Amino acid sequence: MGNWLSQIATVTWLGLRTLGQRRGASTAAAFGIMVVVAVAIAILSIAEGFRQTMRSTGDPATVIVLRGGSDSEMTSGVNRDAARIISDAPGVLRAPEGPLSSAELFVIVDVPKRSTGTDANVPLRGVQPAAFAVRKNFHLLDGRRFEPGKNEVIVGNGAAQEFAGLEVGHKLRWGENEWTVVGIFTDGGSLSESEIWCDVGVLQPAYRRNAYQSVHTRLDSAAAFNGFKDALTADPRLDVSVYREPDYYAGQSEGLTTMVHGLLWLICPLMLAGAIFGALNTMFSSVATRSREIATLRALGFGSGPVVISVLTESLFLAALGGGAGAAFAYYVFNGFRAATMNWQSFSQVSFAFAVTPRLLLLGFAATLGMGLIGGLFPAMRAANLPVATALREL
Numbered sequence: 001m002g003n004w005l006s007q008i009a010t011v012t013w014l015g016l017r018t019l020g021q022r023r024g025a026s027t028a029a030a031f032g033i034m035v036v037v038a039v040a041i042a043i044l045s046i047a048e049g050f051r052q053t054m055r056s057t058g059d060p061a062t063v064i065v066l067r068g069g070s071d072s073e074m075t076s077g078v079n080r081d082a083a084r085i086i087s088d089a090p091g092v093l094r095a096p097e098g099p100l101s102s103a104e105l106f107v108i109v110d111v112p113k114r115s116t117g118t119d120a121n122v123p124l125r126g127v128q129p130a131a132f133a134v135r136k137n138f139h140l141l142d143g144r145r146f147e148p149g150k151n152e153v154i155v156g157n158g159a160a161q162e163f164a165g166l167e168v169g170h171k172l173r174w175g176e177n178e179w180t181v182v183g184i185f186t187d188g189g190s191l192s193e194s195e196i197w198c199d200v201g202v203l204q205p206a207y208r209r210n211a212y213q214s215v216h217t218r219l220d221s222a223a224a225f226n227g228f229k230d231a232l233t234a235d236p237r238l239d240v241s242v243y244r245e246p247d248y249y250a251g252q253s254e255g256l257t258t259m260v261h262g263l264l265w266l267i268c269p270l271m272l273a274g275a276i277f278g279a280l281n282t283m284f285s286s287v288a289t290r291s292r293e294i295a296t297l298r299a300l301g302f303g304s305g306p307v308v309i310s311v312l313t314e315s316l317f318l319a320a321l322g323g324g325a326g327a328a329f330a331y332y333v334f335n336g337f338r339a340a341t342m343n344w345q346s347f348s349q350v351s352f353a354f355a356v357t358p359r360l361l362l363l364g365f366a367a368t369l370g371m372g373l374i375g376g377l378f379p380a381m382r383a384a385n386l387p388v389a390t391a392l393r394e395l
Helices: 002-017 019-057 080-087 157-162 200-206 222-233 245-252 254-289 291-299 304-334 358-385 388-393
Strands: 062-067 101-112 119-127 139-143 152-156 171-174 177-186 196-199 214-218 240-244 338-343 348-353
Touching: 019 304, 019 358, 062 222, 062 245, 080 101, 080 214, 101 171, 101 200, 119 200, 152 157, 157 177, 196 200, 222 240, 240 245, 304 358
Parallel strands: 119 196, 152 177
Antiparallel strands: 062 214, 062 240, 101 119, 101 214, 139 177, 152 196, 171 177, 338 348
């Protein structure tokens, strides 16, 4: 056993020591693997960042009430009487100023992107005063809240970073009104940070609406959800669908997540095949270059097993170098990179940050080792099975 391990160490060291003599092919193989890993992690980080944004929006003690059968605010409608009944339902958390329930209107406005200058769809949400307490992580970063009854808006931090003209003091025209930006807010990195908020009582006449689209309500506790839902769905005056926030926003993220995974399955197999063929070419070249050396070692009594392990180790080493570089590149370039994408449920832009998580890094590195193993397996078998006499005549 000790002699076998000694043979493995000797043959492996000889292979790794000669990598410098084959730096061109070795670098090309490592670079190909690096590109595959970096691209795969970058693509997956889009879906992961979007999913994290949606998850951070959800609070089990907060519910969203929509019209019966609706799965998004864009297709929903709630009249004033229904909104009042919902706010008075059992289980709603109450403050001295009243129930923590906000009937809201959701419209789309055009705002130019900072990166391109082209107009994009951005949500303009009309809210009631209770909205600030319903979203428990809400706080201002700059300026102040809008005053009820005035054409004033506050802007989510994500929207302020991604879109132009949303700085405090700027004026914009949407609908029949001119609006003034009076504040920038954050909500813990949630979906709300992609939105612009104003007084729903001002937004309704500006867009000639006399109803709402949703009611956002904070409950006494997450355990109060079933009682609250049962009370609303059993009320003959109402036709509503009731969602916990995490469930609602998880559904909103499905469209983009499915699209990103589809893109990954379309692009990555081609790049993966290219990287594996690159590794195969490199390792076959390595075996061909070292065929006399390997044959000499085998003639001296070295077994075929150490030769196979030596070639596989060299292939895995190159793959680990390329994969590690690709993972590091993806993390330092893409992690936290802010972007905006279309939320296909609301047909509006959502600002979010790419998220290169430890899980994605481990997944990328595991794929790297798989590429190295496949790329080195056949050359290793050739090196081990090549007749000694033939190998000594190859060079």
